[in-house]
Amino acid sequence: AQAEDWTGRRLLVTAGPTREPIDPVRFITNHSSGKMGYAIAEAARKRGAVVTLISGPTSLDAPAGVEVIPCQRASEMRDRVLERFGECDVLVMTAAVGDFAPADIHKEKIKKSGDQPLLLNLQPTPDILKEVAAHKTHQTVVGFAAESENVVQSALGKLQRKHLDLIVANDISAPGIGFQSDFNQVQLIRGADAIEVLPRLTKREVAGILLDRIRDLMPPARGS
Numbered sequence: 001a002q003a004e005d006w007t008g009r010r011l012l013v014t015a016g017p018t019r020e021p022i023d024p025v026r027f028i029t030n031h032s033s034g035k036m037g038y039a040i041a042e043a044a045r046k047r048g049a050v051v052t053l054i055s056g057p058t059s060l061d062a063p064a065g066v067e068v069i070p071c072q073r074a075s076e077m078r079d080r081v082l083e084r085f086g087e088c089d090v091l092v093m094t095a096a097v098g099d100f101a102p103a104d105i106h107k108e109k110i111k112k113s114g115d116q117p118l119l120l121n122l123q124p125t126p127d128i129l130k131e132v133a134a135h136k137t138h139q140t141v142v143g144f145a146a147e148s149e150n151v152v153q154s155a156l157g158k159l160q161r162k163h164l165d166l167i168v169a170n171d172i173s174a175p176g177i178g179f180q181s182d183f184n185q186v187q188l189i190r191g192a193d194a195i196e197v198l199p200r201l202t203k204r205e206v207a208g209i210l211l212d213r214i215r216d217l218m219p220p221a222r223g224s
């Protein structure tokens, strides 16, 4: 329906969880399925965009015509995003980047010793969007915010702190949406008085509307 309105645009999308190793057999991750990011990548490709998808571990198939760059750790996702950011027009960061990673990764499998508890020393991971902001030239940058309380206030804080053009907020305490689900109910937030509340929709439908709004935010394509 929207034809090829993203033709010539280069979209970088991140999706899925990150995975932080503890030792050769164990890791820390989260419930992200990657569905929202994959839906955006697929929809943008169909509308003519050149799409690169930087993906943490998911069980999803690569969308047709999309370059998929796999990664695991948050630091790896950061490196891949920074490598590709300069050559994109839009970054949409749907990935659920883990906030903490083990400070040191054990080379051998950690052995249980009797009833001894195991203490893990976790360090904060890099904030990818904050780092990206320092390299921003012409790009439109969109973040996601999964919140369980004070949804709008928290998302507005992230919009500012991370220097975003748009943030997509959802309430993860609401049943039947969000993580793992095929549905999502989001608010598109550009500022305290620029909030669009969408109804409960499929992630594919949310992707379509989001791509409409981002298209309207982008500077005109070069050569058009």
Ligand code: C5P
Binding pocket: 074, 093, 094, 095, 096, 097, 098, 099, 125, 126, 127, 128, 129, 130, 142, 143, 144, 145, 146, 158, 162
């Ligand atoms: O985790 P948080 O709610 O701050 O995430 C909001 C946005 O920031 C998301 O778009 C997420 O992909 C991004 N993020 C990031 N680097 C992190 C954590 C989150 O870029 N370390």
